[in-house]
Amino acid sequence: MTDRPRALLFDVFGTVVDWRGSIAAEIDLMTAARGWGVSGHDFALAWRNLYQPAMARIRDGGRGFVKLDVLHRENLEQVLKDFGIDDMTGAEKAELNRVWHRLDPWPDAVGGLNRLKSRFILATCSNGNISLMVNMARRAGLPWDVILGAEVARAYKPQREAYLNSAAALDLEPGECCMVAAHNDDLAAAQSFGLKTAYVERRSEFDAGGTEPRPATGDWDWIAADFRDLADQLDC
Amino acid sequence: MTDRPRALLFDVFGTVVDWRGSIAAEIDLMTAARGWGVSGHDFALAWRNLYQPAMARIRDGGRGFVKLDVLHRENLEQVLKDFGIDDMTGAEKAELNRVWHRLDPWPDAVGGLNRLKSRFILATCSNGNISLMVNMARRAGLPWDVILGAEVARAYKPQREAYLNSAAALDLEPGECCMVAAHNDDLAAAQSFGLKTAYVERRSEFDAGGTEPRPATGDWDWIAADFRDLADQLDC
Structure with missing residues (x-):
């Protein structure tokens, strides 16, 4: 494991x-x-x-x-x-x-993040800018510990700096960080730079009203149906 | 007002x-x-x-x-x-x-910040680095919306970039931001760059067991005994 x-x-x-x-x-x-x-x-x-x-x-x-x-x-x-x-x-x-x-969170997101926060540092590693992440989090109740990602790293995923500068900002090795994403390409980049990976299935991310998840295509460390499932798997 | x-x-x-x-x-x-x-x-x-x-x-x-x-x-x-x-x-x-x-918050800090968060974006604008701020906040329960300051701005207060890059990261004008500090020199710099200012009296900040606050020496927008008082004055 x-x-x-x-x-x-x-x-x-x-x-x-x-x-x-x-x-x-x-x-x-x-x-x-x-x-x-x-x-x-x-x-x-x-x-x-x-x-x-x-x-x-x-x-x-x-x-x-x-x-x-x-x-x-x-x-x-x-x-x-x-x-x-x-x-x-x-x-x-x-x-x-x-x-x-002003984007709305998936139904499981706030509850799942609050559970995960009990054990892990929660950071954004998004291509969205700082003000976007802050305004979204305040409106939706997303309990981030820190906003990282493109604007802090001055680089857009999948550039290596977007991942490695985020780990460095936390004083962590890449392998002490896990990228969580619904996109296989994001995880493939993160894994290539030494991060752990967790794939979350978001059926409606790929087509409106989608009923089938897009399958995980890589050898990811965790594969979860949603954030509650991820919290279960990570003992939160 | x-x-x-x-x-x-x-x-x-x-x-x-x-x-x-x-x-x-x-x-x-x-x-x-x-x-x-x-x-x-x-x-x-x-x-x-x-x-x-x-x-x-x-x-x-x-x-x-x-x-x-x-x-x-x-x-x-x-x-x-x-x-x-x-x-x-x-x-x-x-x-x-x-x-x-691992520094401990002043007794009023967590409660006051939670009240202030109901109305205002709460950002750090400290010379401390990101990991320091994140670890401190998780331990002490400080409810920051975003970690800004020296490491994000790549400049140490009282350099102008430390203040102005923090406002810009939030998409705000300097005058839409208020620097909150127990130090007159920090507020003087912030005010010179167009930020609003709030002075908080911290008696023990200047000598151990201090019983008298160091007086506010500038024309600050708000002067508060602690964060609860600041929340009162800002109608939170």
């Missing part, structure tokens, strides 16, 4: 909170009010699909580090254009961009 | 926790066990007195940024030498150095 870690490092978008459902619900309300004729789920997915390409330019050195809020705001312009939406003021766009600060 | 801030940025050593009493107690126990003949309070004060000079070299560019744990460890060598103590192993010194992670 794998030794327990000292700290759990959490991916957040999709692992802790439901970006797809939260954004879709907000867009559906705006569609109803403004007659956009747009599907909230399509809009959410289109916005999210611009996320990796925007970070890629920073990862490959083509652009200096900027916060995810800035990338989300630029991507929002593109999505609005693609959907033919042109009735929003700058202030309204800024407010909509902050929907990423 | 001054507008209320959105976030409270806390000095920690002396303002939230009692470094002097906590270190003195640990040294007194070691003295009793090892026959050092050293006063815990004298030892604590000598260690703390090397704190500003060690940071000064980094502030003035004579040395690249290193964590406060590293400076504390270097300073510990000097203090042990000055007190003629030569019976500690490297592992024992490392353990003693982590006394800064």
